[in-house]
Amino acid sequence: MQLKARPTECIKPKSSNLGGFFITAVTLVRDNYLCQPCFKNDRLISAEIVHHIKELERYLELGLTLDNLxxxxxxxxxKLHPEKGKGKKSEVKKRKATVIEVKANIERW
Structure with a gap:
C-alpha cells in the first residue's frame, strides 16, 4: 500500500484561533496524518481534516478535547456530513422553449 502523503507545512489555520490550530496539529500528529476511518478499513489515506466525533454545536465543552477529535x-x-451537501452536484436546469400558436392570415393580396 502506498501512502498519499501531505507535507506538514501545508496545514493552515482556518481562523485566527491559535488554540484550534494547535489542537488540529496535535490531533494530526497523534493520528500520524492518517484518516482513521480509512485506517480501520486497512487503507492508508492521508488525513487533512480534523473531525469532531460529537457535534460541536451540542457539546461545545468538548471542542478542544483530544478524545473528541x-x-x-x-x-x-x-460521508460523515451528508447534510452539508458538499458531494451533491447541482441540477442543470434545462431551458424550455416557449411555443406560440399562430393562425394563418385569411387575407390575401
Whole structure:
C-alpha cells in the first residue's frame, strides 16, 4: 500500500484561533496524518481534516478535547456530513422553449 502523503507545512489555520490550530496539529500528529476511518478499513489515506466525533454545536465543552477529535480525509468527512451537501452536484436546469400558436392570415393580396 502506498501512502498519499501531505507535507506538514501545508496545514493552515482556518481562523485566527491559535488554540484550534494547535489542537488540529496535535490531533494530526497523534493520528500520524492518517484518516482513521480509512485506517480501520486497512487503507492508508492521508488525513487533512480534523473531525469532531460529537457535534460541536451540542457539546461545545468538548471542542478542544483530544478524545473528541479524529483525523479524516475529505472523502470520509463528506460521508460523515451528508447534510452539508458538499458531494451533491447541482441540477442543470434545462431551458424550455416557449411555443406560440399562430393562425394563418385569411387575407390575401
Amino acid at each position: 479524529e483525523s479524516v480525509c475529505a472523502s470520509c468527512h463528506n
